[in-house]
Amino acid sequence: MRQFLGFLVTMVTAALLIYSTPEMPGWGDPNSPASTHVSPRYIEKADEETHTPNIVTAVLADYRGYDTMGETMVVFVAGIGCIMLLRRRQHK
Amino acid sequence: MDFIIAKYNYWIYIILMMIGLYGMIAKNNLAKKVVGMTLFQTSIILFFISTSVKSGGATVPIVMGDPHLHGHVIPGTVHAIQYLNPLPHVLMLTAIVVMVATFGIAVALLMRIYKRYGTLEGDEIVEIRKQETAS
Numbered sequence: 001m002r003q004f005l006g007f008l009v010t011m012v013t014a015a016l017l018i019y020s021t022p023e024m025p026g027w028g029d030p031n032s033p034a035s036t037h038v039s040p041r042y043i044e045k046a047d048e049e050t051h052t053p054n055i056v057t058a059v060l061a062d063y064r065g066y067d068t069m070g071e072t073m074v075v076f077v078a079g080i081g082c083i084m085l086l087r088r089r090q091h092k
Numbered sequence: 093m094d095f096i097i098a099k100y101n102y103w104i105y106i107i108l109m110m111i112g113l114y115g116m117i118a119k120n121n122l123a124k125k126v127v128g129m130t131l132f133q134t135s136i137i138l139f140f141i142s143t144s145v146k147s148g149g150a151t152v153p154i155v156m157g158d159p160h161l162h163g164h165v166i167p168g169t170v171h172a173i174q175y176l177n178p179l180p181h182v183l184m185l186t187a188i189v190v191m192v193a194t195f196g197i198a199v200a201l202l203m204r205i206y207k208r209y210g211t212l213e214g215d216e217i218v219e220i221r222k223q224e225t226a227s
Binding site: 002046051054056077 | 165
């Protein structure tokens with residue numbers, strides 16, 4: 001029963017997603033929305049503003065530095081969580 | 093034919109994603125559910141990376157510097173058409189970190205569950221819990 005229900009949900013979702021693919025930009029389209037709206041600003045100004053040739057590094061550590069700090073926080077909290085889950089209980 | 097070549101990458105991600113979704117919903121073993129979740133996240137990452145591709149001679153988003161300017165370029169000479177879109181790469185770097193964190197927590201939880209109940213099958217755990225509350 002659960003297998004059938006899961007299969008049904010999966011097939012409906014897949015049909016909806018495949019139905020929407022003609023609206024998506026084609027493979028490698030340089031005029032797709034993702035490549036025309038925000039990213040040209042970063043590509044053109046990254047070396048001038050941050051003096052970092054690698055644009056991915058410039059965005060990660062300079063433009064989005066706070067985001068990366070939050071990301072290290074995520075890893076830290078996950079590590080703390082693993083330690084709390086896996087450490088041996090003393091009082092048992 | 094052109095339509096298939098332009099769009100079949102999306103169908104690959106949809107198939108991968110649906111395998112992950114089906115695994116999360118229909119599988120009884122908790123470890124298999126975690127595998128399904130990881131597949132789902134991987135398909136999303138592949139999808140985002142594919143949006144950064146630009147055909148027509150674009151290369152990796154590392155600015156090719158002028159050797160006379162210590163590897164930097166004259167401002168205004170870099171054009172967006174020369175380099176791949178860097179933003180999906182950055183965001184998926186973040187997503188991979190979150191994925192590893194969730195995977196680690198999930199595996200730690202599975203280890204606790206296995207120590208407590210001696211099994212990872214969902215219905216068996218429900219049975220053991222019912223017996224414990226009855227007694």
